[in-house]
Amino acid sequence: MNTARPSSPWFRLPALALCAVLAGCAANVERPGAAGGTALQVPARAQASVALVVRAAHPEVARSSDWQALRGAWRDAMAEAARAAGKQFQYLENEPQSAPAGSTLVVVQVKDYRYLSTGARYGLGVMTGNAYVNADASFYVGPGRTAVGQRSYSTSSSAWQGIFSAMTDKQLASISAAMLKDIDGG
Structure with missing residues (x-):
């Protein structure tokens, strides 16, 4: 019995197509001004623990019906x-x-956002529009409140990516990972 896989490229095509579709799942974080900027100066003793506060940069942001969902x-x-x-x-x-x-x-000071859940995207498709987050973050180390820097983060989805575009939860996961990388000096 021959259990070897056929070597035809046609058998690989479905796997490659799936990879291309799922590549839209990741959220790209834009960090204006970070390219040539200096790294945050977070001491090693303060890198192992992170505390987060999410606030609205403007009162209109906090009045949005999904503000608490975004914070959560x-x-x-x-x-x-x-x-x-x-x-x-x-x-x-x-x-x-x-x-x-x-x-x-x-x-974190959220300047603007459009909250979209993954369920809304799957249920309503591209009709739900695009999710996005635009925020500034200030970094401090303790004890006390020694400022070590500020960064801007933004991300958005695209209707062109279809139901696999990154919704708010994936965008926030990408921004959070970028923040931790900044804390670690990356």
């Missing part, structure tokens, strides 16, 4: 990114006067 999704995304990076994580509802000792405090 960002909390979950950063918790998962921190876990994967081997870091401790703490989500703070309000901005503290000082950063927790031995940690990096990330204060």
Whole structure:
């Protein structure tokens, strides 16, 4: 019995097509000004623990009906990114006067966003439009509140990617991973 796979390229075509479609699942994070900028100066003692605060940059942002959903999704995304990076994580509802000792405090100010769940994209397809997030983040180390830098992050989906485009949860996961990379000096 011959169990070898046929060597015809036609048998590889479905796998390649699937890879191309799924490539749309990732969210690309744009970091304006980061290309030539200096790395954050986070001391090694503050890199193992991250605290996150998500606030609205403008009152209109906080009045949006899905504001709390966005904040919850960002909390979950950063918790998962921190876990994967081997870091401790703490989500703070309000901005503290000082950063927790031995940690990096990330204060995110959301300037604009359009929250779309993956379920909405699957259910309504491209009719749901595009998800996007545009935010600034300030980084502080504790104890105290020593500023170590600021970064801007933005990401968006495209209707051209169809139902596999990155919705808000994947976009926030990508931004969270980029923030942790910035904290680590990358």
